[in-house]
Amino acid sequence: MxxxxxxxxxxxxxxxxxxxxxxxxxxxxxxxxxxxxxxxxxxxxxxxxxxxxxxxxxxxNIKEILEKYKKYHAQTSKSGSYVDINSQQYYQQETVRMHQQIQTLTSSNRNLMGNELSTLSLKELKFLEGKIEKGLTKVRTRKTELICVEMEYREKRGLELQNENTYLRSKIEENLRGQQAIIMQPGVDDENHPEFDARNYYEVNMMEVPPHYAHHQDHTELHLGFKTTTGPST
Incomplete structure (x- = not known):
């Protein structure tokens, strides 16, 4: 461990x-x-x-080392104070410079947005106009590139969809042809469409009276005969 x-x-x-x-x-x-x-x-x-x-x-000798350290520490303290003063002045100058740069950038940004133009001279306005036109040119160029890329993608995607559609149509037609070939084969539809067999049907004589109709006719005749016998004699 x-x-x-x-x-x-x-x-x-x-x-x-x-x-x-x-x-x-x-x-x-x-x-x-x-x-x-x-x-x-x-x-x-x-x-x-x-x-x-x-x-x-x-x-x-430890005493010699300590004496050397004391001398070095004294020199460092003096130079250090000088360095501190210079560093303080440097940072103050940098702070002022950064503030001025921030103000310049803020004012330039406002001018690009069309604000605070009354304080600009004709030369400054022309310079600002040229800068805006250059920016617009770059924006339009980039926009055109993106439109071209999008159109190429759409065309490519359209061709892919067209190829897929053609493939699916060919598969459907192939399946239909296969089904038609199966239907046209002899003996395939015997079960669905059986041949005519005369033994399964009765022969019908057009001159023969159906049994139920004959029975109804006999009953009518008897009924009429009964009326004839029971009525008054002529």
Whole structure:
């Protein structure tokens, strides 16, 4: 398992804090020694413990290193103050320049929108007109390009749809021809259209009276005969 990260804050337990101090101090002095040997650097490390003890390491005379540090710090402080003044002036100038640039761009934008033209001279108006015309030319050119692209896409899509329509029509005609060929084959429609068979029908004599009609006629004759017999004699 790897070493877990610990939160960098003051260790409250005194014993743990002392143990950690010893370990970290030895590691710091070791790293300082390695830095001095490997990189040929002048290194000086001074550590004060909470009890006031001093631990130090130096690959050279520590007093000479401290004197060199004091001189460097004094020079840096003087030059640093000069650099701070110059930096402050530079940032002030940049701030003013940026404000002026913002105002110029804002005014130019308003003029392009057709506002605040009363303060412009004839030369400035001509310059503004040329700028607007150049912008319109670029806009129209881009618009024409997009229209051409859209028309090409529509033509391409129309050809694709036409080809798909032609293909579907050919498939429909092919299916119709197949169905007609199947219908025209002999014996295929025997089940749907059976041939005429005389045995399935009765012979009908046009001169023969149907049975139900004959029965009705006999009944009428009897009824009429009954009336004849029961009526007065002539």
């Amino acid at each position: 790897g070493r877990g990260k610990i939160e960098i804050k003051r260790i409250e337990n005194t014993t743990s804090r002392q143990v950690t101090f010893c370990k970290r101090r030895n590691g710091l002095l070791k790293k300082a020694y390695e830095l001095a040997i490997l990189c040929d650097a002048e290194v000086a490390v001074i550590v004060f413990s909470t009890r006031g003890r001093v631990y130090q390491y130096s690959n050279d």
